[in-house]
Amino acid sequence: MEDQDVSVSSLLKTRPPKALHATAMRYRKSVVAIMVTDDDGMSYGSGFILRGGPGGSLVVTCEHIVREATSIRVRRVVGVGEGGGVEDYAATMICKHREPDIALLRVPDLIQPSLALNLAVPQVGLNYPAISVGNACPADGPGGNWDGSTLVRLPSTLPGCIWYAFASLSTYDDKVKLVMYETLFLNCETVGGMSGGPIVGAQGVIGMGCKMSDDGLLMLAVSSSTIIQVLKLTAGLHVDVIRD
Incomplete structure (x- = not known):
């Protein structure tokens, strides 16, 4: 049975x-x-648009990306080839939470409601298919890190599946309120620059990629259910969610 599970996960x-x-x-x-x-x-890292409208857009990313920031800009690639280009916008921090590595940014001049993504909280389990989306670093960039092409091309997609999930109940900022911190472990390739990008499942965004495991074999992601709880507590933001 274990060999069969490994075969399925490799295929995905x-x-x-x-x-x-x-x-x-x-x-x-x-x-x-x-x-x-x-x-x-x-x-740099990745992020995704959670909400958009006349007042600008809200972007979710990892706290560790913006932890020491003195300035933040958001870049969106709007196409490739002769008709393509990039759009750069100034962003400000609304809130950040070191554990479980979530930050929310406001981008006042990015006004496109149609770009907002839906968070989903499905019943996930072993071999649940998922795809990580983000701005992957090319391995042959300067210092083995990144080159200019990273920020002018469409985001990469790295498919895989969930191997397992771990949840723990903790107090929020030493207060009485409890938050269920849920971490997803995926076998998607772990590439620099992908942190902060969405983990996409069948119903929508099921999490956000944060880091790789200590052995470098798995990608760790914070689940959408945890993102929803933290944004409600830190920013008073109520997020519409898709459930099974």
Whole structure:
């Protein structure tokens, strides 16, 4: 049975379900690069648009990406080839939470409601198909890190599946309120620059990629249910959610 599970999970890394792949490809237009300037220079990661409208957009990303930021800009790739280009926007921090690595940004000049992604809280289990979407670093960039092409091309899609999930009940900021911190462990490839990007499941965004496991074999993601709880507590934001 274990060998069969490994075979299925390996297959999902190369041949994801067609409908899921199509969804992830559509969602790429809502995934942005987070460009951060701090005392050490410039760094970047990924994020995704959670809400949009006349007042601008709200973007979710990882707290560790913007932790020491002195300025934050959001870049969205709007196409490729001669008709393509990029759009850069200034962003400000609304809130951040170190554990479980969630930050919410406001982008006042990014006004496109159609780009908002839906958070989903499905019943996930072993071999649940999922695709990580984000701004992957090319391995041959300067210092083995990244080059200029990373921030002017459409986000990458890295398919795989959930191996297991771990949940723990903790107090929020030493207060009485309890938050269920749920971490998803996926066998998607772990590539620099993908942190902060959405993990896409059949119903929508089921989590956000945060880091790789200590052995480098698995991607760790914070679940959508945890994102929803934290944003409600830190920003008073009520997020519509898709459930099974």
